[in-house]
Amino acid sequence: MLFRIIDKPDFRRLVDTILESNEVVGPKRIDTSQSGKPIHQYLPVKSFEELDLGYETTEFPAKTYFLPYKENLSTFKFAEDDWVQSISYRLQPRAIIGLHACDINALLKLDKVMAGGFFPSPYYISRRKNTFIVGIDHEPCEGAFCRSLGTDTVNRGFDLFLTDLGDRYFVAIDSERGFATLHTVRVRDVAGRDTQDYLEVRRRIASGFGPSLDVRQLPRLLDIEFESDVWKKWGAKCLSCGSCAMVCPTCYCYGVHERMSMDFTKGAKTKQLYSCNLVDFAMVAGGHNFRPRRETRLKYRYYHQHRGFVEQFDEPKCVGCGRCSRVCLAGINPPDIIRDLLAEEERV
């Protein structure tokens, strides 16, 4: 990997240059919470000033720029007992500035499902490749357990990745277009002092995390504790609202429905992100529901995060960003459930 040093005013110049001809999305402060903390979202910005690169986290992940909450898979035109299907993919490039390591790791996980293996999705691939990603290092967030899941650092999946060294950024470059774009402004080679400062920042960040959680046991534990009372306890709290899946940077499940215009001339096949906690997720024609109970749906979600995904890709689906626990109306926090499961095994 190549590294460069860019002074902060030059980085600002770089963003301004991108803004001249392309859409730029980044962390934007939109409100203040009741406890006085700033609330951020990844939103399109018109100027560098609107970016708040020192943000802690966002309510929603940047998922919507890769897997929109609603997306037409195809459209139909009807005429004379016949129809014509048309399909289009996103073509406009876009830059996302200021993604944290957990969210870039989330994209790497989505890549495995949506772009790799079988039936790669052209919808996803076109959005992914049309997105220029600039990541940034940050101090540990409150309640995040990314370090336990190994997603607090990232080595690929971005174009540029910044580490704040005070008056300048230490830049990791992971693509040709990242290299070319960076060199449209003034950058310099890394000197000995830069490396020293960089390692110092990385050490400081790494030491800021709370106690870690042992997730390596989970795939086996989830099978053993399949009938555990832990699920009844947490299932009884769950409201089955699906908010956790909406704010999850790696939840990709969806439903497809088709609509027709009132005059029967047009139709669309639309994909909409869904949640396995919603009551009809596994309902089949005729009315049978394979997961009718809240606790089985909640359990299934953990099963996919920490067992199913591990079986498929040798890593958990969860990146430990903590968004689901912040958004949960019932106060369900994944580390609490995981600790309960670990405690269950120790008790036996």
Add this chain to the structure above:
Amino acid sequence: MTPLLHPYDVSKENGINGPLDFNLKADLQHVDKTFKSEISSVIRLTEKEKLYHIRILDNVERERFSFQPGQFVMLELPGFGEIPISISGSNSQKGFIELCIRQAGTVTNVLHKAKPGAKVGIRGPFGTHFPMQRMKGHSILLIAGGLGLAPLRAPIFYVTENRSDFNQVYIFYGTTDPSTLLFDYQYEQWRRVDGVNLSIIVEKPDANWRGPVGLVTSLLDQIDVLMDETYAIVCGPPVMFKFVCNRLSQMGMPRDRMFVSLERRMHCGMGKCCRCNVGSTYVCMDGPVFDFWTVMNLKEAI
């Protein structure tokens, strides 16, 4: 001034505009493009079920379409929806695809009103298939309960068309009452194939019924085969295949030689939407055909 970031057009990737073939799973393709097809015939089976012959209109696409017994397609009614349906026909049949469909939901209700000539869409084939090649040289039991005859009909065709590949062949079909028997015009055709034993049983006979009465498991008593040299394909509701497979297991058949087909909600067929997940398994990709040992290891499968 030229834009700093250049647009990337996925539809210009190498190969993506080549002939669409869902058997080439690893290739980048227009995965939501549907093969435009026509309902060429509609055959009424019972009050609730009809058999549809679906003909892919484009000659090249129709020639290229090939499947194995046990696989399914996504049938699309543009503007109404898309549903997963097992292929009921023979895989040697090239002209059209046979789909046996029960009127059960939104899309199938519309479909039951469709007339021959209606234009529908097909994507697929998807999923795993019954390992007919591996069964070669062995005896085979083909067992269906209720609507399970729809997916079982594909391996029945395979076995009757390639009878010399198999040792003993038994076909068992059980249903609630004679009015729900599917493909009743076809039993005679299968019976006349040399060395095919076909038995049909109903739970609630009517005045005209002359055949055996009871559950499909009771037919298993009559078979005379070496159980550890036999394969079984069992299609039907979970409660039925569970009983049948447990019985076969008691009789000495290894559980990984019994094959079943699972039914789940599916919105993509391609291992993406997660709707068909059983535990961590995608029924659309790892199934719908599973051996019974695998099913026993899936949480909440039956």
